[in-house]
Amino acid sequence: MAALVTVREYARLTTGAAAGSLDEAAVPVAVFDWLCAESERLRASGAALVQLEGRRWLRLDNYVGVIEAPCGTRIEILPKHVDGQDEQAVAAARNLLCKMLSRCLNLSPRESAATHLRTFDAPLTEWVMRQFLEGLDHLIKRGIRFDYRAVREQQRYLRGRLDVTRQLRQPPGREHLFQIEHDIFDCDRAENRLLRSALDRVCKLTGDPRNWRLSRELASYLAAVPVSADHATDFRDWREDRLMAHYRPLKPWCSVILGGHSPLAVAGAWRGLSLLFPMERVFERYVEACLRRQLPADTAVKPGASSRHLCRHRERDWFQLKPDFLLSRRDRSWVLDTKWKRLDVSRGMAGEKYGLAQSDFYQLFAYGRHYLDDRGELFLVYPKTVDFHAPLEEFVYSDSLRLRVLPFDLERDIVLGLDERLS
Template sequence: MKAWITVREYARLTTEPIDNPSLDRAHVSVTVFDWLCQLNESFERGGANLIQVEGRRWLRLDNYVGVLEAPCGTCLEILPKHLEATDDIVQGRQLLRRMIQAALDLPTREVGTAALELFDAPLSEWVMRQFLEALEYVIKRGVRFDYRRIEEEQPFLRGQLDVVGQMRQPPGKQHHFRIRHDLFGPDRPENRLLKLALEQVCRSTQVSSSWRLGHELRSMLSEVPASHDPRQDFRAWRTDRLMAHYQAVRPWCQLILDQTMPIAVAGQQYGMSLLFPMEQLFEQYVARYLERAKSSDTRLKTQAASAWLCRHAGGNFFQLRPDLLLSQGNRHWVLDTKWKRLNAEARNRNYGLSQADFYQLFAYGHKYLEGQGDVVLIYPAHSEFNDRLEVFDFSSTLKLWVLPFDLERTCLIGAETAGLPISNRASVGKALPV
């Protein structure tokens, strides 16, 4: 059995014994400690940090969430730190699943009460279960076959004779025929990818029901070889009418095979490793909510890139890329998401707001709104920040709103006061699939 360690963002891990382990402090073996340090080096080469080392016995996780499996078999589960003073693992897992499902636009399924037991499964087990149930649906609807061109040498004629190849036959083999023919079978890109993902699930799952279902499906796909080039096979994945029932399983297959970019950051492939940068996950989740909540005459654009900070020598300098841009007629709103905890009572410490963020929104307001309108900073809501702050005035015509986003109720608090053209009756990922 694999050893599971569940913590949350910014937790501290140590090789020393801990009397009262929690989601913020946990004990790991020396092997896992050293492996995390080595893994962090690869992240640093890519311009990111997975951990921060504090001495030789302590390290602190950064703001990545998901699951990492070490070579020794230890699984490290990292949950979002959205609630304070609580060790509610189930609630953290449900939030993480809901955010990933919404951010990656994964399909949902309606389920009965019998499936509720899987709600408490770690993220990797949940992903594998979703894949298995989607694959089971594909097999029940029918695995698609296709013709595959075969070129081989046989002592009999079949299909088409390869005249050029036959003329080049060496002496002593001229009684063998070089032939081409088409073979109708399940060996096609979609099925090869599903087989590769299924084999990884069968090796990784620790849930008995998923293990049984995985091996049942594996026997049904015994004639299908596993993919040797996933990227090429994903490019060849067809989306025509005959392949419509394959579309629901594709995102789960991509997630398992680490083909979902740019949100997913794949760990070392010792097992089922899935990491997500929490800032991007929160940004995508808010964007999905706004897409559903906005009025019909409102447009939403993510990562707008039409403005620059200045010009120099006839060219543009320093591109400005706000997270979200709402437009309704001639009115525009610039919104930026920040995965950070504010304290509405700590006015003497500027509520925890960053001066650099204000500079950033000030530039957005002048370049995208021409100095007239409203810009919005969105932070996760919690007990110390559950209502909007008083408006910040850059000028008489440019205002900055700081609004909390309630992750439990899936709504943007104070949106009406800020004049945003959205309705909080919409929600994202209301039904959590299993």
Template sequence: MSAFVTVREYARLTTAAVAPGNLDCAQISESAFDWLCELSASFNRSGATLLQVEGRRVLKWDSYVGVLETPCGTRLEILPKHHEQDDCQVKSRQLLRKLIQQALQLKPREVSVASLELFDAPLSEWVMGQFLAELDLLVKRGVRFDYQRIEEEQRFLRGQLNVVAQMRQPPGRQHHFQIRHDVFLPDRAENRLLKLALELVAKSTQDAANWRLANELRAMLAEVPASRQVSQDLRAWSRDRLMAHYQAIKPWCELILNQQMPIAVSGEWHGMSLLFPMEKLFEQYVEGWLRQELQLVAQLKAQSASQYLCRQNNDRMFCLKPDLLIDTPEQRWILDTKWKRVDARKPEKNYDLSQSDFYQLFAYGHKYRRSDGVPKLVLIYPYWSGLQQALPLFDFGKSMNLWVLPFDLENDQLLGASAADIPLRHVGSKRAVMEQSA
């Protein structure tokens, strides 16, 4: 029997009875528990940590978010641990969807107020709903057909006669013609992928509206075969102008077919599983926000890898890759995002900052120094009740300084950006005024 379980990052999963509604501890079945243990072992072999075993019947989830489906039918939804009160589950789902849209550059289509009211649906149903909405629009605009070359034997002439094959006809079969002709069919790579994704959605969805729309679309695409070679068909996805209306649905199709998953679930079982490292989602969201808000004179580069920590025998060792690098003709900024909670109320405990993060930024500052001056270093953490404004300046000496700034994910604001002179476009705007008042 299928079950739906919703928890947050770092939640504990156990087979023992747990009070309902607790996002930090939930009960799962014995079969789901054993499968998660095997899945965790496969992650550990690849160098990633999915969860930790605490005792014999307790698992502690790590910093991955999304949805994971087990072979026994348990669907586990993991939300960001960000909101502290007032409808944490609803707000966390909204936040997760916003982060995923930015990370995968998805453009959801909300067509009415009614669809907004369904925003509280679980992540997997939301993904399937967005895919179905895009597919419904595509079908209404028209599915692209293509000519397919057919070679067959018929008792009548059609198209071209295959002379070589006809000459090889045995005696007594000369009245059968070997012919070639083109047929205008919807059997092309893009449609095959959409049909396969549609079949998966129709089997996986537990939402009545999604199930109804999926089956309506299946009837409309009945003559389209499902893809049997997903990777090959994805490479054949056309980008010409006649296929422009197919581009909006492609990322949703890839997401459904597990071709765009940041974390691939290994093994024979492939349910509706979408796992994302929260650290990476936060980093990519901040990057996307900066690309929209920076002044035109500023150049943003992500994951720069031009510098190394040291050399040995003329060989470079330990590549240094800051998350974000901002350059203007006058100044350079080095920014790193961290999905951690920093508490401004604990100066005696160094605000819960990590010493290794400061070592990391210190190395970046020295190795990515420009000839015209010292770069400005910035650590960006999520905004919460314990970090509502920039921390006091950290001085590394020799004119090298570091700022710790909170990023407000709900209001899309980098608080204290003006203190570090980050070249944002909205100087003097409502956003800048809110930063200064903070």
């Protein structure tokens, strides 16, 4: 059975002796060399996977998920938010990641219910495949969509409409063959082809007995559906109308499994299933989904505002300013930015500053100047931990512009102290 190595973000990997914890682990030499090669390949696109520390150590970046080496060794990378090294900490970090990814991928409440997540104890890849299989099982029980498809073919009998132009162009000796056009009512459509392709990949990759059994059962129902020859084209042709509403929950899972949606899916000559997500982006999207539930209906949440720039040069705008969220209610506005970092309120001395970064404060000051006209409140949101569990005292830029650093409770899915500031 393939080995599974479980670590956290920014963990160190080596081929020699290691502590065997979530922050330090040993991997085979072949896996170590493969990670180095993959990191070099991905570095050109700005998505470095690891950082080399000497000749015997690698430090992982801020990606979470699962990466599988050609030898079958799987490295599971969990969020750094959960403290501890025992199995309980591993389960808590894994459940947290699954919950956040579920919300980020816009899955239905049935698939992201808390009672379901608390019983999850398998690696992330098996969990992803399980969600896809359960959704596909539900879809097949409701019935897959059939549609009419135009067919042009040559037969010994007439069916449908005779294509006179093609018939007249036939060479001598083939007068007994008819060039015909007709419609077939079948299941060969873009959505079904993508489902069949994703199911075939799950059948090959799953090692979980329940997933293996369910995937083979579902494969018999989709046996008549051809596989997708062009994933990108079929995703573009995926219909979103009312008649296809029951297909909608499966589209994110198809995207992930087939490699079209994952922010970083390691692919190449090796076809193993590797799903890596940048934790900064996951946290940002998770906070967005929770903000829409937490805030009143009359508060608008605009992600990725980009209408302002830092300066002008030669009559052109330079350096676009893009806060994570711009909140507005009636005639008031606020800027909210997220950071996936750990703060420590005990490190409040002048030199440590709770672990806050000076560059983040410069960034928020620029947002306040250009989006709020130097008047109002800015919010900087970090995950809640045992070392940071309540809002910090306000930071004063000026008499009219202030910054609040707030914790985000990953258990209750709310930004602590935000409601009071917006009231």
